[in-house]
Amino acid sequence: MKFTKDHEWVQLDDNVATVGITKHAAEQLGDVVYVELPDIGRTYGAGDAFAVVESVKAASDVYVPFAGQSVAKNDTLADSPHTVNEDPEGAGWFAKFTVSDASALDEMMDRAAYDAYLETL
């Protein structure tokens, strides 16, 4: 699993990357009440917003850290958005993308680097 400074996580399996928000992000947001997910088949550039996560407090964009095309979304979040709080780095995943260039993930942080980054915040 790789991580971004915007607190997304990416899990690459073959050529398909699953993206969600980190445990830290979920804790900062508080109770998630709504998740807006991408349309399937849409093409995104690196850094594009692909989802919106809404907590009781505010709405926040979620970014895809690589160029790719959306191939799946986690529809269970429509009825149980709180899954994002309960299991942010597992069942609370947002969407899956085909990755145009997997080398984009090389620049992302691994778990140790991300944990160190959190210490600096």
Next chain:
Amino acid sequence: MDAATETMKHTPLYDAHVGAGARMVPFAGYQMPVQYTGVMGEHNHCRDHAGLFDVSHMGQAWVRGDKATEAFEALVPGDLQVLKPGRQKYSLLMTKDGGIIDDLMISRPTDDGLFIVVNGACKAGDFDHIAAHLPAGVTLEILTDRALVALQGPEAVDVLKSHIPAVADMVFMDARALEGFDTDVIVSRSGYTGMDGFEISVPAAEAPRIWATLLQDERVQPIGLGARDSLRLEAGLPLYGHDIDATTSPVEAGLKFAVSKSRRERADFPGAERVLREWAEGPSRVRVGLKITAGAPAREGVEVVDTAGTAVGHVTSGGFGPTVGGAIAMAYVKPSCAEPGTRLKALVRGRESEAEVVAMPFVPASFVR
């Protein structure tokens, strides 16, 4: 920490908030707690038990003098002649054009003078406006040495009466100067949650001790600005600068109850011409409650359209209502779209959320009258 954060003021309870692990945010010029443990949990605790709020950023003042009542009446549309000692009234500082400078509470906790509480974000302008309009012999005494806390929720009265027995005899919108917590306090049975509860003005130096004393009661938890907003939203109470401002009239805002019949008959308050015209002919827009029945929550600024797609207004505040269990909002819409049951749509980030006009409050009030 940036420059803007450094210049933020602290309430007398700042250290208590930081010590409790609150997340602090800038609000109305102060560093204020937005949450302690989580908005949803704090909201629900206040609805079920008792919540303690630091609202010391709000402005407190006495207006005194032989002609204080007449002088202050010239600024608001309420009848203050009939405001008896021991009672409080919700009112509005009005522009001459019929807009709202701020909403405020006016009370007579004693036999002498009017005690006023205004919004924190507006207080400097409010006090300038008030001072500029008071005649010789009427004084505005701004209380910079007092804190203000609110204890709200169904168990608030039982908690507070163990410290100040007299509060058990008060009813909604009573206000009294009392002895409590070994000091002088000004207590009103009111608040910003739509529930039973109290607002308690205390000397700033005593505030941390009183705050800690109240939190020792297991029924009481501190509540941040996040839940304060979700509670007032569910109560249908407008937030100044969002749901009401210098362009909105009391008629448009659904605050006709703040315009007394006697003042209407005398037509002698600022903005009377517009207010009375809208009262007779109907306003061009009105504040309504919206329940979002499908789609994303609609927040401030979101456009509202009818089922044909024609623009009919916009959202002035909105979010998730934990007690309602769904997204709710306040919006200004054309009067033809204001009837409860009307189906509308909110355009959230280019997508349509389904909305229905509903009567406010979203959650029934539970005042002790």
